Amino acid sequence: MKITCVETARLKKGLTVHAGSIGWLWVRIHTDEGLIGLGETYPHPASEQAVVLERLAALLIGRDPLAIEKIWSDLFLEVSYSGWAGAEMRAISAIDIALWDLLGQACGKPIHQLLGGACRSSIPVYNTCYDHLDFLSQPVELAASLREMGVQAMKIWPFDPIARETCGQRISAGQIRQGLAGLEAIRAEFGGSMDVAMEFHGYWSLPCAMEIARALEPLEPMWLEEMLPQDNLAAYAQLASSTRLPLCLSERLMTIWQYRDLLETRAARILMPDLAWCGGFTQARKIAALGEAHYLPVAPHNCGGPVLHWASAHFAAAIPNMRILETVRRHYLDEYSGLLDRQLIPAGGFLPVPEGAGLGVRLDEDRLRGADVEVRRFPQA
Numbered sequence: 255m256k257i258t259c260v261e262t263a264r265l266k267k268g269l270t271v272h273a274g275s276i277g278w279l280w281v282r283i284h285t286d287e288g289l290i291g292l293g294e295t296y297p298h299p300a301s302e303q304a305v306v307l308e309r310l311a312a313l314l315i316g317r318d319p320l321a322i323e324k325i326w327s328d329l330f331l332e333v334s335y336s337g338w339a340g341a342e343m344r345a346i347s348a349i350d351i352a353l354w355d356l357l358g359q360a361c362g363k364p365i366h367q368l369l370g371g372a373c374r375s376s377i378p379v380y381n382t383c384y385d386h387l388d389f390l391s392q393p394v395e396l397a398a399s400l401r402e403m404g405v406q407a408m409k410i411w412p413f414d415p416i417a418r419e420t421c422g423q424r425i426s427a428g429q430i431r432q433g434l435a436g437l438e439a440i441r442a443e444f445g446g447s448m449d450v451a452m453e454f455h456g457y458w459s460l461p462c463a464m465e466i467a468r469a470l471e472p473l474e475p476m477w478l479e480e481m482l483p484q485d486n487l488a489a490y491a492q493l494a495s496s497t498r499l500p501l502c503l504s505e506r507l508m509t510i511w512q513y514r515d516l517l518e519t520r521a522a523r524i525l526m527p528d529l530a531w532c533g534g535f536t537q538a539r540k541i542a543a544l545g546e547a548h549y550l551p552v553a554p555h556n557c558g559g560p561v562l563h564w565a566s567a568h569f570a571a572a573i574p575n576m577r578i579l580e581t582v583r584r585h586y587l588d589e590y591s592g593l594l595d596r597q598l599i600p601a602g603g604f605l606p607v608p609e610g611a612g613l614g615v616r617l618d619e620d621r622l623r624g625a626d627v628e629v630r631r632f633p634q635a
């Protein structure tokens with residue numbers, strides 16, 4: 255089997271998250287045997303598309319798509335001259351996911367089987383609260399609606415508006431009380447029956463992060479996520495030593511080498527790789543193994559598009575040290591609608607382990623022909 259064409263597709267309009275509007279890039283790798291592998295990355299599809307088509311696609315044509323490790327190494331070498339931890343790595347991630355999808359199709363097995371087989375019969379999930387209910391003004395109503403679905407863990411970021419106001423460089427006692435209010439209300443209503451992770455999006459200085467962490471300790475959040483920027487891991491070690499709450503890090507780290515640096519600090523107690531950013535399945539499985547060697551759990555980041563959702567479920571099913579998988583209710587119920595030929599929706603707080611060869615899902619071909627979808631290929635037809 256040989257690669258004959260690399261195809262990219264992107265919607266002209268994506269969705270909105272805390273950082274603003276984002277989009278997805280889908281990559282489809284075509285072969286001379288008619289199999290097509292599907293991958294995805296985000297959030298800046300024009301940049302990632304340029305890397306795929308202008309830097310990497312030519313290296314793939316004529317290659318055996320099942321030589322995944324060799325291809326990954328060759329692509330990484332291709333982009334290393336200019337630095338790799340940005341659009342370059344996101345592009346490689348999308349290609350790698352597509353290659354694993356091809357491998358699964360060629361073998362007639364789901365990707366989780368190729369990763370060693372499922373370690374669980376279903377996948378525990380939490381909900382990241384980009385939602386129709388606002389966690390700042392309706393925290394109890396939001397938690398109650400998730401509980402009605404059987405979801406018993408959620409993630410909120412009530413300190414972000416304060417960080418934007420102060421540039422993350424100061425926080426008053428009143429602002430800390432403001433940031434605690436939503437979690438306090440959820441605890442008052444539901445006690446410990448709803449786990450709540452606290453997200454900070456890397457907005458805070460070290461002294462402020464230490465103050466916030468101390469204030470949160472009595473409320474027992476599930477974890478503290480990305481309180482600081484990810485650039486100075488030594489500062490994270492100081493933060494970790496100042497609190498008994500677990501730190502969760504970080505979807506913005508890429509490859510086993512950046513995670514090795516993180517593990518050397520002993521700061522993280524939960525690892526959070528994103529398959530569409532960290533290097534695809536090829537790197538994510540190695541990151542999970544690094545975590546396993548340190549007795550640390552993995553909670554995969556899954557806040558991109560619909561293909562990442564399926565890929566993350568395969569990964570979460572297969573790794574032995576998986577703690578919980580991120581999902582976004584608004585995404586899988588609304589924004590992903592009509593994009594794929596199948597849905598993957600939690601029931602009772604768990605995702606089913608995906609079935610079918612490879613990813614087990616395809617893009618909807620009619621949707622790809624829509625006027626709002628841009629499709630490009632290498633080589634051009």
